[in-house]
Amino acid sequence: MVFLIILIVLILLYVFLLIPRLPRRDMSALTKVDYAHRGLWNAQRPENSLSAFRSAVDAGYGIELDVHRTKDGVLVVHHDDNLKRVCGVDRRIAQSTLAEVRACHLSGTDEVVPTFDEVLTAVGGRVPLIVELKVEQNVDSLCSAVRERMQRYNGLWCMESFDPRAVQWFRKNAPEIIRGQLAFGLGGEAAHKGVKPLTAFFISTLMQHVLSRPDFLAYEAISEHGLNLPMRLVRLMRPWMVAWTIRSQAALDKTRGKYDIAIFEGFVPPAKRS
Secondary structure, eight states, rough: OHHHHHHHHHHHHHHHHHOOSSOOOOOOGGGSSEEEEEESSSSSOOOHHHHHHHHHHHHOEEEEEEEETTTTTEEEEEEBBBHHHSSSSOBBBGGSOOHHHHSSBBTTTSOOOHHHHHHHHHHHTSSOOOEEEESOOOOOHHHHHHHHHHHOOOOEEEEEEESHHHHHHHHHHHHOOOEEEEEEOTTTTTGGGOOOOOHHHHHHHTHHHHHHHOOOEEEEGGOOOOSHHHHHHHTOOEEEHHHHHHHHSSHHHBBBTTBBEEEEOSOOOOOSOO
């Protein structure tokens, strides 16, 4: 009997940890388009480049992009915390000045890492944005800088992050902004990309919701398989669901009805959602 009581208490505690933002907030305005992952990029247009973002806008897609803060406090748009993969230069963004970052070219082209300001100017509110915050040891400064800049932006947007501290920051300091928690399941594509096992476990069990209480869960769609108890429980609470990263039309078709938003790359889906 005692064991049963303890088990019930633990189950209820776990369910409490999983709860998203309640009551559910309306973010339907953000669900009318699919989102180009790091812009609509290809061999000629590097990821997270101004040309990739302009191409996404011209095609009518929303945009998912990544924001870092440089050593001298400037917001720039780039995925990795290091420039090596895309620019061929082993330099961490958070430890570099804007001038040092801008000295590096994207994928051998003439384009450089754009500032957040440049991207917002190029988009001009014409399509919605999902802004992923890339946190190192700068949660407060990064979050406050993004919030301050977006207060002067006229367009639909929301924020997301893998780091629950960033999502929690917006929960506490800017609750009016729609916020999302990024996550993946154990065994998914992201699980073997240098994520520490304990961190991967915490992310995959979705217990970070206790800090972030997100409006939406941005989940690696290919890792939602099998029993996946955390996802089954969270879905009962009806948060908005965002699928990443979709790489074919067939995979995109499978997300319909299960996810409210899809983030895609590597192919060009119909611009208008059916």
